[in-house]
Amino acid sequence: MTTTLGQAPIADHTTNSTPQPHAAEPTTGDFSPEEVLLASRNHAMPLELLRWNRTPAGMHYLVMHWDVPMVDPVSWRLKIGGEVAEPLEFSLADLRLRERVSMGVTLECAGNGRTFLKPRPVSQPWLHGGVSTAEWTGTPLTPLMDEAGLRPDSVELVFSGADRGFQGGVAHAYERSLPVRTAISGGLLLAYEMNGQPLLPQHGFPVRLVVPGWYGMASVKWLHSIEAITHAFDGFQQRFAYRLQQDADDPGEPVTRIRVRSLMAPPGIPDFASRRPIVPAGETILVGRAWSGYGPIKSVHVSVDGRWLPAQLDEPDGRHAWQGWSCSWQAEAGDHELICRAEDTVGNIQPLEPEWNYQGMGNNAVQRLQVTVLPSVSDGTVLP
Ligand SMILES: Nc1nc2c(c(=O)[nH]1)N[C@H]1C(S)=C(S)[C@@H](COP(=O)(O)O)O[C@H]1N2
Ligand SMILES: [Mo]
Numbered sequence: 367m368t369t370t371l372g373q374a375p376i377a378d379h380t381t382n383s384t385p386q387p388h389a390a391e392p393t394t395g396d397f398s399p400e401e402v403l404l405a406s407r408n409h410a411m412p413l414e415l416l417r418w419n420r421t422p423a424g425m426h427y428l429v430m431h432w433d434v435p436m437v438d439p440v441s442w443r444l445k446i447g448g449e450v451a452e453p454l455e456f457s458l459a460d461l462r463l464r465e466r467v468s469m470g471v472t473l474e475c476a477g478n479g480r481t482f483l484k485p486r487p488v489s490q491p492w493l494h495g496g497v498s499t500a501e502w503t504g505t506p507l508t509p510l511m512d513e514a515g516l517r518p519d520s521v522e523l524v525f526s527g528a529d530r531g532f533q534g535g536v537a538h539a540y541e542r543s544l545p546v547r548t549a550i551s552g553g554l555l556l557a558y559e560m561n562g563q564p565l566l567p568q569h570g571f572p573v574r575l576v577v578p579g580w581y582g583m584a585s586v587k588w589l590h591s592i593e594a595i596t597h598a599f600d601g602f603q604q605r606f607a608y609r610l611q612q613d614a615d616d617p618g619e620p621v622t623r624i625r626v627r628s629l630m631a632p633p634g635i636p637d638f639a640s641r642r643p644i645v646p647a648g649e650t651i652l653v654g655r656a657w658s659g660y661g662p663i664k665s666v667h668v669s670v671d672g673r674w675l676p677a678q679l680d681e682p683d684g685r686h687a688w689q690g691w692s693c694s695w696q697a698e699a700g701d702h703e704l705i706c707r708a709e710d711t712v713g714n715i716q717p718l719e720p721e722w723n724y725q726g727m728g729n730n731a732v733q734r735l736q737v738t739v740l741p742s743v744s745d746g747t748v749l750p
Pocket of ligand 2: 429
């Protein structure tokens with residue numbers, strides 16, 4: 367039986383069997399129309415935006431499992447309940463009157479880099495652009511939970527979004543949990559502004575969660591409920607999606623923090639169709655950004671045709687935002703392969719080759735960029 371994106375086979379009503387939810391079988395070859403539709407709805411950040419420390423809202427990468435829900439900001443309420451002494455409810459105005467914090471946070475989709483895996487896990491077909499850094503403004507979660515009075519036996523907080531759909535053949539709302547300790551001491555923000563403007567509908571208007579250091583799936587958009595529970599949450603997005611599995615039946619490990627990665631802004635000027643960078647010979651300053659959800663960046667190295675050079679790191683930009691780097695390259699005419707590779711201060715380093723897993727999660731293998739250097743480039747230059 368053929369399966370479409372993330373959808374289990376439809377139940378066979380003649381035998382009354384219930385389908386088990388699981389992701390679609392990995393594949394090779396052409397992209398399906400479904401993958402192309404996902405890729406056009408959920409767009410990447412163009413890599414030249416790596417030259418900016420903050421990503422403009424319209425260029426920020428985008429992931430929506432389903433449709434953008436229409437949320438009325440006037441009647442919207444955030445409910446805090448479950449295992450708390452006092453359930454609370456906040457309007458948008460209530461949240462805006464509370465302590466206001468702004469911070470640059472790098473969000474990255476756990477599926478970023480998925481397309482480089484072979485066979486290709488069938489889902490949002492990211493190349494490298496599933497990452498961005500916005501300035502998020504909102505109110506910290508911790509004081510709200512203190513007011514609600516978290517019961518000592520609560521182990522997780524469940525964050526619910528207003529969007530619903532089918533995935534793995536199962537209807538559900540987008541919900542993710544975090545261990546209480548991460549939720550309370552992780553610097554989480556209930557964000558109502560992105561780059562100084564109210565959230566755009568597609569980024570979670572009116573309020574979203576921002577979880578610094580974690581892959582994007584934790585940062586629940588269109589947030590309307592936070593519930594403390596005394597067991598491990600087993601909603602679809604927790605139990606089946608976002609797992610590092612070897613096959614469909616492997617329960618796997620949960621995807622959590624962002625693995626160390628660096629990316630390079632394309633040097634020179636691109637070719638329209640192939641997007642291959644064309645660079646004039648001479649000194650080129652290669653620039654990019656590096657980040658890790660496990661700790662600060664220790665170093666970035668750049669390889670030109672296998673020869674590694676240390677990059678210079680910019681000043682860190684807060685605790686949760688990517689860090690700029692640059693590296694001078696004396697470009698000589700010909701075709702070259704450029705690679706960048708980051709290491710964080712707790713000893714994580716980017717693998718040189720992708721590590722395959724069934725859902726294509728957390729592929730932080732180094733970026734390899736094929737570039738052409740011409741003796742000079744001016745208007746009218748024709749590619750050899
Ligand atoms: N409610 C809801 N929250 C969500 C999602 C979603 O589909 N629904 N997608 C998640 C995923 S997988 C990612 S990577 C980030 C993307 O956030 P962005 O679209 O603002 O870049 O949102 C997360 N929060
Ligand atoms: Mo994601």
